[in-house]
Amino acid sequence: MEQGIEYPGLYLKRGEDARLRAGHLWVFANEVDVARSPLTGFEPGEPCVVVAAGGKPIGVGYVNPHSLICARLVARGVEHPLDASLLTHRLQVALALRERLYGEPYYRLLYGESDGVPGLTLDRFDDVVVAQATTAGIERLKPAVEAAVRKVLNPRALIWKNDAGIRALEHLVDYADLGFGEPPGPLRVREGGLEFTVDGIGGQKTGWFYDQRANRDALAPFVKGKRVLDMFAYLGAWGLRAAGMGAREVVCVDASAPAVKLIGDNARRNGLADRVQAERADAFEYLKALRERREHFDAVILDPPAFVKRRKDLREGALAYRRINELAMQVLVRDGILVTCSCSYHMPRPALLEAVQKGARHLDRSLQVLQQLQQAPDHPVHPAIPETEYLKGFICRVLPA
Numbered sequence: 581m582e583q584g585i586e587y588p589g590l591y592l593k594r595g596e597d598a599r600l601r602a603g604h605l606w607v608f609a610n611e612v613d614v615a616r617s618p619l620t621g622f623e624p625g626e627p628c629v630v631v632a633a634g635g636k637p638i639g640v641g642y643v644n645p646h647s648l649i650c651a652r653l654v655a656r657g658v659e660h661p662l663d664a665s666l667l668t669h670r671l672q673v674a675l676a677l678r679e680r681l682y683g684e685p686y687y688r689l690l691y692g693e694s695d696g697v698p699g700l701t702l703d704r705f706d707d708v709v710v711a712q713a714t715t716a717g718i719e720r721l722k723p724a725v726e727a728a729v730r731k732v733l734n735p736r737a738l739i740w741k742n743d744a745g746i747r748a749l750e751h752l753v754d755y756a757d758l759g760f761g762e763p764p765g766p767l768r769v770r771e772g773g774l775e776f777t778v779d780g781i782g783g784q785k786t787g788w789f790y791d792q793r794a795n796r797d798a799l800a801p802f803v804k805g806k807r808v809l810d811m812f813a814y815l816g817a818w819g820l821r822a823a824g825m826g827a828r829e830v831v832c833v834d835a836s837a838p839a840v841k842l843i844g845d846n847a848r849r850n851g852l853a854d855r856v857q858a859e860r861a862d863a864f865e866y867l868k869a870l871r872e873r874r875e876h877f878d879a880v881i882l883d884p885p886a887f888v889k890r891r892k893d894l895r896e897g898a899l900a901y902r903r904i905n906e907l908a909m910q911v912l913v914r915d916g917i918l919v920t921c922s923c924s925y926h927m928p929r930p931a932l933l934e935a936v937q938k939g940a941r942h943l944d945r946s947l948q949v950l951q952q953l954q955q956a957p958d959h960p961v962h963p964a965i966p967e968t969e970y971l972k973g974f975i976c977r978v979l980p981a
Contacts, residue, residue, distance in 0.1 A: 585658045587627045590643055590651055591616040594633040600653060601638070603964025605698050607651035619645035624751065625720030627662045641698075642717030646751045652698035652717060662721060667728035670696045675732060678704075678958055686769045688790045688958040694968045695960070700725065703790065705767040707736040710780050710787055711759065714746045726759050737761025739780050741787070745889075756781045772797065772821050774850045777842055789817065791971050792883065792921070794956040796821045802917045802975065803827040806878035809870075809911065811863045811904075816843035816856065818881045818919075823852040830856045831877075833866050867907035879917040880908040883973075888924035897927060898935050906939030912978050921953060921973035929972040936976065944981045951975040 596611035607630060612619060622628065622643040630638045630653055639656040660666045674695040678687045689709065690702040699715030709729055713719045722740070729738055738759035747754060767778040769788050778787040796818055804826035810819030813832035820843075823830045830852075832843045843858035859866065863884065882904055888897030905920055912918060922932045933949070940947045953973030955961070961969040 585629060585640060585661060587629045587640065587661075588622070589617055589631045589637075590622070590628040590641075591631045592633055592638075597632040597638060600630065603962070605641075605653040605693050605965065606649045607641070607653070609645075609648055609650040612650060619643070619650055625716035625718075627717075629658055642715070642720070644716040644750055647716070647749055649749075652693075652715065654696070654698060654717075662717075662724070664724040664727040664731070667697065667721070667724050668731050671702075671728050671732045674702075677960070681957055684770055686771065686788075686790075688956075691959050692968070693965050694962045702729070703788065704733075704735075705769055705778065705780065705787070708761075708764045708767055708780065709733065709735050709738045710741050710767075711738055712741050712744055713752075714744050714750070716750050716752060719750075719752060722759070730760070735761070737764045739764070741780065771817065772824055774820055774824050774846075776815055776817065776820070776846045777849070778815065779838070779842070789814070789883075791923075791955040791959045792817065793958075795919075795921070795953040795973060798951060798953070798975065799919070800825040802919075803879055806917075807876075809833070809877040809880045809908075811867070811880065811882050811908070812884045813843060813858070814839050814883075816846055816858065818883060819843070819856060820846055820850060820852060822879070822881075823847070823855050824850065827879075828855065831859060832856060833859045833861050833863060835860065835862055864904065864907065867904070867911060870911045871907065876911055876913045877916065878913055879919065880912055881919040882908055883919075883921045883923075886924040886927075887922070888927045891926045894926055894931070897924060898931055901927065901932060902935040902939045905936045906942060909939060909943055909945055909978050914980055916978050917950075918947075918976045918978050919953075919973065920976065921971065923971050925967060925970040927972075932972055933974060936974065940978065946979050946981050948977040948979070949974050950977055 591613040593613045622645050624644045628643045637658045639653045641651050641653040643651045674690045685706050689704040699718040701712040703710045740757045740759050743754040767780045769776050780787045803822040807829045808822045808827045810832045813834045816832045819830040819832040840858045840860040847853045847856035887900040955971035
């Protein structure tokens with residue numbers, strides 16, 4: 581096509597370019613004019629030019645004929661091919677924001693669509709980068725991604741942590757592999773003056789939940805001198821931050837034995853072992869046992885995995901959020917703090933608050949919402965792509981009715 585771009589055209593049906601022109605980056609399979617550009621004619625991850633029905637190019641992207649989201653736009657116009665040069669530019673722009681936000685090199689370096697590279701996540705752990713490709717297009721662009729990361733950061737190593745469940749929708753297999761450099765061993769992350777050990781290969785997601793950092797920063801007024809319970813603790817980020825802010829006692833609970841071991845290791849590393857206890861248990865069962873023992877905490881933190889993975893799971897997932905919050909409120913003191921979160925995109929913020937409120941009313945408690953929580957600014961929200969906003973939460977005061 582124009583300007584030397586020789587990618588095949590993916591033609592849209594009449595009127596199906598409106599969402600792209602409004603700023604979104606996704607093309608769905610039923611929006612494609614398959615008579616002009618049969619999806620079966622594309623290979624998974626193949627670059628393309630997305631073209632409006634009238635024949636005007638919208639931009640350059642990539643295709644996966646096996647996915648419901650069959651194409652993603654990466655660059656508007658047809659001046660820039662999908663190569664290391666384009667990715668280098670996007671990475672430099674993303675890095676500029678993170679360096680304004682943070683004084684140390686620990687952050688989400690690139691957040692998919694919001695940073696102009698759909699399907700790619702990069703997390704930075706000082707001189708190691710953990711990458712995740714969730715689309716066939718990025719899988720195909722891995723060499724270009726690695727070249728861009730080398731040029732912009734030249735880190736000691738890059739790890740591909742390609743085991744996200746969403747890859748199945750793209751017909752991609754799961755794996756973890758070293759992109760370049762020497763195997764780095766356990767990674768380190770610094771947050772709030774504390775240092776944590778992270779498993780970049782075997783850990784959850786890309787190893788650390790940077791999206792909750794700003795929310796953990798907000799804990800201080802609610803935990804100093806208090807007894808704190810951190811449920812779904814993973815590596816103890818919430819609990820250890822609370823201890824670092826002066827909590828007198830912290831109990832961290834997670835179902836994963838390796839995670840519980842790392843909580844203990846991280847507590848000792850930061851001189852907090854005398855105030856932090858790590859327990860391996862199912863969250864629902866542990867909270868029931870605490871209730872039966874009539875144990876109480878001044879603050880309970882709930883940061884569970886997504887209970888609503890698909891839209892059709894909303895009713896069942898909302899019930900799970902209500903149950904876990906109700907159990908948490910039963911082990912709070914009479915004037916306690918509940919920090920409750922959801923990382924389920926399909927669980928709207930009002931629905932989460934409704935679930936918490938229903939649990940409170942069932943217990944004859946009243947709530948005051950003190951602070952609303954959202955993902956940290958290294959996970960920027962794209963205003964035209966609601967799917968980029970997924971994390972929501974509340975800091976609540978729970979009182980007798």
